[in-house]
Amino acid sequence: MRRIAFALAVAGCAAVPAAAQDKTVNMKISLWVPTAHPLYPSTKAWAESIEKDSNGTIKSTLFPAEQLGKAFDHYDMARDGIADVTYINPGYQPGRFPVIAVGQIPFTFADAVKGTAALDSWYRKYAPAEMKETKFCFAFMHDPGTLHSRKKVVVPGDIKGMKIRPAHSTFAELVTMLGGTNVQASAPEARDMLERGVADGLAFPWxxxxxxxxxxxxxxxxxxxxxxxxxxxxxxxxxxxxxxxAQKKVIDDHCTNEWAVKFAKPWADFEHAGIDKMKALHDHEVYKLTDAQIGEWRKTIEPLTAKWSDAVRKAGVDPDVAMKELKDAIAKNGAGF
Structure with a gap:
C-alpha cells in the first residue's frame, strides 16, 4: 500500500505544469514617459499577459516617468540590471546603434503601424549584434512627426540660425547641415527648453x-x-x-512582430489625432508643403543616407544589403512615404 501511495504521489507531482514549479520572477519595467502616455497601458497589458501565460510566475512592476533613470540612460539600465525591461530611443545616443538609425532618415516611413511591421521584421536580423548586451524584444515607431516652431519654416534653408530640439541623432545632423543649432533634450525636458527660450523649435509627434x-x-x-x-x-x-x-518561452512569445504592432497601434492613433487638435488652435498655423518644397527637403536629406551607409559599413554591415532588405519590408507592408 505504501508503494502504491508513493507511486500516486510521484505521478501527481509529475502532472503539475512545469511553469507552476518555476521560481517567481519580479520584473522591473522602466518607461520614461508618463502614465498618461499610450505606451503605459500597452505595457501594462503586455506585462499582464506575460503574468497570465507564465501561471503567475513572472510578475511585473511598472516605473514610468523616469523614476529609475533618465530617458537617455535606458539602454544601459537594461544592460546593467537597474531595470529588467526598458523602453529605449536608440537615437538618443548618436553613433551607438547605427543600423536601426536608418529609420530616422526623413520620409522613410509614412505610417506607424505598417512601418512598425516592416521595421521590426527587418531589424530582428541585426539586433542581436547591434544590441548584444541585452536581449532585444521588439522595435516599433511613433506616428510620423514634424517640425514645430515659433518661426515659419517652409524650405530647408529656413532652419539656418534656429535653435532646434531634435527628435534624435539623425534629425540633429540635419539641423547642423542646415546651419541651425541643436538643443539636446529628451521629450520630458522639451517644454522647459522652450519656456526658457533655449530652443525656438522642435521635432515632435503631434x-x-x-x-x-x-x-x-x-x-x-x-x-x-x-x-x-x-x-x-x-x-x-x-x-x-x-x-x-518555460518562462523564457513566455517572454519569447511576447517579443514578436505581432506584439510590436500591438504597441504601435494605440500610440499611432493618439499621435495622429493631435493633427486635428493642432489645427483647431486659433493662434496656430498648420500648413502643407508644395511638391517643389518637398522635393527640396528630399534633396537635402541625401547626405544623411550616405552618412548612414558609412556608419553601418564601419560596424561590419553591408549598407546596400541592409537598405534593400528594409525597402523590401517597407514595400511588402505598404509603409513608405
Whole structure:
C-alpha cells in the first residue's frame, strides 16, 4: 500500500505544469514617459499577459516617468540590471546603434503601424549584434512627426540660425547641415527648453505636443510626415538567462512582430489625432508643403543616407544589403512615404 501511495504521489507531482514549479520572477519595467502616455497601458497589458501565460510566475512592476533613470540612460539600465525591461530611443545616443538609425532618415516611413511591421521584421536580423548586451524584444515607431516652431519654416534653408530640439541623432545632423543649432533634450525636458527660450523649435509627434504641454510655446507646424523615431524594448540578459525554459518561452512569445504592432497601434492613433487638435488652435498655423518644397527637403536629406551607409559599413554591415532588405519590408507592408 505504501508503494502504491508513493507511486500516486510521484505521478501527481509529475502532472503539475512545469511553469507552476518555476521560481517567481519580479520584473522591473522602466518607461520614461508618463502614465498618461499610450505606451503605459500597452505595457501594462503586455506585462499582464506575460503574468497570465507564465501561471503567475513572472510578475511585473511598472516605473514610468523616469523614476529609475533618465530617458537617455535606458539602454544601459537594461544592460546593467537597474531595470529588467526598458523602453529605449536608440537615437538618443548618436553613433551607438547605427543600423536601426536608418529609420530616422526623413520620409522613410509614412505610417506607424505598417512601418512598425516592416521595421521590426527587418531589424530582428541585426539586433542581436547591434544590441548584444541585452536581449532585444521588439522595435516599433511613433506616428510620423514634424517640425514645430515659433518661426515659419517652409524650405530647408529656413532652419539656418534656429535653435532646434531634435527628435534624435539623425534629425540633429540635419539641423547642423542646415546651419541651425541643436538643443539636446529628451521629450520630458522639451517644454522647459522652450519656456526658457533655449530652443525656438522642435521635432515632435503631434499628440505628444499636448501630452507634454509643448503646444503652448510654438506657433507653426509643417503638415508632412517629416520624420519617425525608432524605439525598442530590451530585456536584461542576466534576468532572462536565469529563467526556466518555460518562462523564457513566455517572454519569447511576447517579443514578436505581432506584439510590436500591438504597441504601435494605440500610440499611432493618439499621435495622429493631435493633427486635428493642432489645427483647431486659433493662434496656430498648420500648413502643407508644395511638391517643389518637398522635393527640396528630399534633396537635402541625401547626405544623411550616405552618412548612414558609412556608419553601418564601419560596424561590419553591408549598407546596400541592409537598405534593400528594409525597402523590401517597407514595400511588402505598404509603409513608405
Amino acid at each position: 499628440g505628444s505636443m499636448f501630452l507634454f504641454g509643448v503646444e503652448k510655446h510654438i506657433k507653426y507646424s509643417i503638415d508632412a510626415p517629416l520624420y519617425t523615431t525608432m524605439f525598442t524594448y530590451n530585456i536584461n540578459r542576466r534576468m532572462y538567462d536565469g529563467m526556466s525554459a
